[in-house]
Amino acid sequence: MKIIGVKTxxxxxxxxxxxFIIKNIPSLSEGSVVVVTSKIVALAEGRLAPLSAKEAIIKRESKEVIETPYxxxxxxxxGWCVNAxxxxxxxxxGLILLPLDAFQSAEVLxxxxxxxxxxxxxxxxxxxxxSVPLRVGTVGRALGFAGFQPLRSYINKRDLFGRKSRFTESNLADSLAAAAVLLMGEGSERVPLAVIQEAPVTFVGVGTSQTTKLSLPPQLDIFRYVFSRASSPRAKKKPKR
Amino acid sequence: MKIIGVKTxxxxxxxxxxxFIIKNIPSLSEGSVVVVTSKIVALAEGRLAPLSAKEAIIKRESKEVIETPYxxxxxxxxGWCVNAxxxxxxxxxGLILLPLDAFQSAEVLxxxxxxxxxxxxxxxxxxxxxSVPLRVGTVGRALGFAGFQPLRSYINKRDLFGRKSRFTESNLADSLAAAAVLLMGEGSERVPLAVIQEAPVTFVGVGTSQTTKLSLPPQLDIFRYVFSRASSPRAKKKPKR
Structure with a gap:
């Protein structure tokens, strides 16, 4: 697998x-995945707002809001994220919002x-x-995708010794996002595009993959048992690391 | 960045x-990261146990244990994981455990x-x-590493328009792990090794990076506020998706 960051x-x-993409990626070969940061998708969509409207915008963009010291x-x-x-x-x-519908945008692209x-x-x-729960630092994740299957299922597949797997699925979309964001960076790198070649994914027709969403609601998440034992979430101040 | 899975x-x-590594990776160039699944590290260390001892072993390997329907x-x-x-x-x-000390093993390698x-x-x-909290499916993560800096800090770095970043750190080690595990698979692929070339990491002396651990305790995690609103974790049965 090869990942090429594209400076623009x-x-x-x-x-x-x-x-913009065609200008900066003049050729593409069969079997590629084009990676685009949500930031430039949002910019192209004009999803901007003045700094002063921050709190109102965050609330408008959210189905639920929890105020925390962070x-x-x-x-x-x-799914769940910080500040929508x-x-x-x-x-x-000012502010850049998330794309209006990242799955729709990915399909069009x-x-x-x-x-x-x-x-x-x-x-x-x-x-x-x-931010990834229970881990330090940030990692890329898939906000929207089109043209490939986001999950690889091992259900009922046999392992090296013939045992059927209890694994359910590998999250390929998030894994590819993590790899690409590594090259795109989060500062002033100016690398909002990347091309992944030989990704181990199955390509599908556009409009067939976006029904699978990758967010897991907290009430179905095994890790809620960990958090239920953490210190009270009512603290008003940030605890020190 | 190029990632090559090594079938063995x-x-x-x-x-x-x-x-085993030298036999299967006959040449390595300056600036590479060698990726090894924890499973073969544990196998080489003889970290095996009979199936019948599963519950006792899980408890022995853990500092804390929470019983859940899953x-x-x-x-x-x-850090926190399922079944230790x-x-x-x-x-x-039978069973394969995790390596005894993945940081120590990474250093020796x-x-x-x-x-x-x-x-x-x-x-x-x-x-x-x-499993990643709040996401469907599994993704690779770094269990141990040596020879490179696992985090990239943006603290006080300026963005495209000169604003100082409020970001703290990118988790490079987990991102590289996600990318490599994509090629290594979780079934009968027989790809327990990978080589990453041109990874955007800073190489350091062996024995200098392992002090940085990537686990975040739940009481310092912003996502605990989400889970505090999820349904009661006392349920004895698995909820349906």
Whole structure:
């Protein structure tokens, strides 16, 4: 598997994203996954807001909001995240929100790129950078994708000694996102695009993969048992590390 | 960045791991990260147990144990995981445990490989496969590493428009693990090794990186506020998805 980060000029709010991608990725081969940061998808969509509206915007973008000493924990249609993904970093004058519908955006991009480059096996992955519960630091994750299967199932598959697996599924979309975000960075790198070649994924028609969402509700999550034993979440101050 | 999965013959319990790696990876260039699944590290260390001892072993390997409808949630020195990482899959007759000390094992491997291949910039990463809170499916994570910095700090670094970042750190070790495990698989793939070239990491001396652990205790985790609102963790039956 090969991952190539693509350094680009700055995308301006409202610029055409397809043109931007084609200009910066002049050729694409069969079996590639094009990775796009959610930030430039949002910029192209004009998903901007003034700094002063931050709290109101976060609440508008969320189905549920929990106020914590670290910021707002929010439930969006993409799962639980901090501040509904609304972010000041790399925003010129204010805030950049998350894309309106990252799955829809990935589909549109995937269709256009397949057509432009006349290739059939092409995936698009829109990435976000997230804090991972129980781990230090941030890792990339898939916010939307199109053109490939996001999960690899081992259900009922046999292991090296013929035992049937109890594993359910590998999350390929998040794994690819983690790998690509490593090269894209989170600062002033100017690498909002990447191309993954020879990714071990199954390519599918556009519009067939996006029904699988990768968010797990907390009430179905085994790790809630860990958190139920953690110290009271009512503390008003940040505990020290 | 390039990641090459290495298909190998089966490693047998007690086999010499260094010899196994050198045999299957005959050449290594400056700036590589060698990735090794925790399963073969544990096998080489003879970390095996009979199936009948499963519950006792899980408890022995854990600092804390929470019984849940999905299995035991356990706190090991590597953080919270399911069943203390004790696993039947790809174990010939019984259970394979986690390595005794994955950081120590990574150091020993890193020193030996640097010496054997006469290279200075070489990292070793020992991977595990984990369920990620709030996400469907499993993703690779770093269980131990040596020879490179696991985190990239953006503290006080400026973004594209000169604003200082509020980000703290990117978790590079987990991101590399996610990428490599994608190629190594979790079934009968027989790919327990991988080589990552051109990883965007800073190589350091062996014995200088392992003090940084990547586990975050639940009481310091912002996501505990989400789980405090989830349904009661006392349920005895698995809820349906």
């Amino acid at each position: 000029p700055l995308l301006k709010a409202g610029d055409d994203l397809i043109q 910021g707002f924990l929010t439930l969006t249609k993409d 993904g609304v972010d000041e970093s790399n925003a010129k004058d 995937c269709r256009s790129l397949r057509q432009k480059f006349k290739i059939k096996k092409l995936g698009v992955l829109i990435t976000d950078t997230k | 013959p089966l490693l047998k319990a007690g086999d010499d791991l260094i010899q 299995g035991f949630l356990t706190l090991t020195k590597d 990482g004790v696993d039947e899959s790809n174990a010939k007759d 890193c020193r030996s490989l640097r010496q054997k291949f006469k290279i200075k910039k070489l990292g070793v990463l020992i991977t595990d496969t984990k």
